[in-house]
Amino acid sequence: MILVTGGAGFIGSNFVLDxxxxxxxxxxxxxxxxxxxxxxxLASLKNNPGHxxxxxxxxxxxxxxxxxxRHRPRAIVNFxxxxxxxxxxxxxxxxxETNVVGSFRLLEAARGYWDALQGAQKDGFRFLHxxxxxxxxxxxxxxxxxxxxxxxxxxxxYSASKAASDHLVRAYHHTYGLPVLTTNCxxxxxxxxxxxxxxxxxxxxxxxxxxxxxxxxxxxxxxxLYVGDHCSAIRRVLEAGRVGETYNVGGxxxxxxxxxxxxxxxxxxxxxxxxxxxxxxxxxxxVKDRPGHDRRYxxxxxxxxxxxxxxxxxxxxxGIRKTVQWYxxxxxxxxRVQSGVYREWIAAQYERAA
Ligand code: NAD
Ligand code: DAU
Numbered sequence: 001m002i003l004v005t006g007g008a009g010f011i012g013s014n015f016v017l018d019x020x021x022x023x024x025x026x027x028x029x030x031x032x033x034x035x036x037x038x039x040x041x042l043a044s045l046k047n048n049p050g051h052x053x054x055x056x057x058x059x060x061x062x063x064x065x066x067x068x069x070r071h072r073p074r075a076i077v078n079f080x081x082x083x084x085x086x087x088x089x090x091x092x093x094x095x096x097e098t099n100v101v102g103s104f105r106l107l108e109a110a111r112g113y114w115d116a117l118q119g120a121q122k123d124g125f126r127f128l129h130x131x132x133x134x135x136x137x138x139x140x141x142x143x144x145x146x147x148x149x150x151x152x153x154x155x156x157x158y159s160a161s162k163a164a165s166d167h168l169v170r171a172y173h174h175t176y177g178l179p180v181l182t183t184n185c186x187x188x189x190x191x192x193x194x195x196x197x198x199x200x201x202x203x204x205x206x207x208x209x210x211x212x213x214x215x216x217x218x219x220x221x222x223x224x225l226y227v228g229d230h231c232s233a234i235r236r237v238l239e240a241g242r243v244g245e246t247y248n249v250g251g252x253x254x255x256x257x258x259x260x261x262x263x264x265x266x267x268x269x270x271x272x273x274x275x276x277x278x279x280x281x282x283x284x285x286x287v288k289d290r291p292g293h294d295r296r297y298x299x300x301x302x303x304x305x306x307x308x309x310x311x312x313x314x315x316x317x318x319g320i321r322k323t324v325q326w327y328x329x330x331x332x333x334x335x336r337v338q339s340g341v342y343r344e345w346i347a348a349q350y351e352r353a354a
Pocket of ligand 2: 084085086186187196201218221222
């Protein structure tokens with residue numbers, strides 16, 4: 001089996017569902033259930049013995065050591081993090097706690113476990129750390145896309161905390177020989193995306209007849225990747241990635257924010273026309289920019305294609321249509337997230353499981 005951390009969040013829950021569908025190997029899912037963790041995403045696994053959920057913190061050495069001894073995973077895939085840039089600007093403390101200190105403690109526990117393994121089990125063990133393209137900083141329009149050997153130049157407390165964790169992962173390989181892999185991925189979108197991030201926020205605000213907030217001039221560029229493609233990339237890196245290596249994962253899909261917002265409005269105009277008439281684009285509202293806002297990210301994903309044969313299956317056009325349709329079909333999920341009821345549901349569910 002494998003140990004997944006942060007598997008109740010956006011990408012983590014997509015990964016757990018995808019993993020069990022794709023290869024069926026059991027998953028122990030360790031998640032602290034912060035505001036971003038939603039066990040409802042995994043409701044379809046309720047009676048699946050291949051999914052063992054554990055409520056806890058990657059920074060709890062006793063708990064993690066106990067889990068490793070009990071379940072003896074062949075790999076750890078670390079998604080657990082504080083992930084929202086705006087929150088890191090307002091309150092950076094939890095980002096340092098989880099992304100830096102938590103990752104360090106998880107690495108320490110992994111090292112202790114791996115040290116005691118022997119033979120094929122030791123050779124086959126992997127620690128896969130899921131990171132972000134934001135560690136490379138910001139590009140100007142003419143710059144080449146981020147490669148794995150770009151300098152680290154993080155600009156927000158979030159990206160600085162992720163950069164710190166990447167450095168620790170690298171150091172645990174070089175110093176102790178821990179068999180690590182790191183993936184640095186661009187902006188994900190898709191089902192179960194918490195509606196504080198641009199794409200789900202725009203969809204749910206549009207449907208609620210609220211303003212669609214665009215920071216600054218809306219010309220900041222991100223490289224969007226459908227979450228299912230990120231999951232397949234992680235599976236591939238875990239399967240065949242070279243130990244100690246870093247792989248950039250991206251969708252070859254750079255777009256300015258305003259174009260993303262306009263595309264969502266056009267899709268909603270087609271799929272769920274406004275009751276009051278007119279286009280959802282009327283709701284677009286330019287607001288104050290994010291402090292220190294990175295202008296452009298772009299991923300050069302040639303290494304993962306060349307070495308591991310991975311490339312994304314979705315285009316932005318197919319992925320964003322699926323995503324908008326998912327939100328239209330899951331108004332109840334959105335409603336429970338927005339009202340906070342999902343947290344009560346989680347508490348009740350967890351008490352029952354304990
Ligand atoms: P998310 O915020 O949706 O989910 C994070 C999950 O981690 C939640 O379930 C939360 O409860 C859990 N968690 C937080 N602190 C924890 C702790 N101390 N111990 C255990 N669990 C804890 O994040 P996401 O968007 O799914 O991102 C997952 C990972 O992928 C993060 O490491 C993030 O940096 C990285 N990443 C995200 C994107 C993106 O576009 N969302 C892109 C590239 C990389
Ligand atoms: O690049 C990968 C990163 O992508 C991940 O590491 C992060 O965890 C993830 O949150 C994401 O970071 P961003 O800051 O790029 O994502 P966000 O959805 O918050 O914002 C996307 C862009 O849209 C960014 O330029 C800011 C802008 N924006 C965002 C919000 C929430 C707006 O214009 N208005 C908004 O209301």
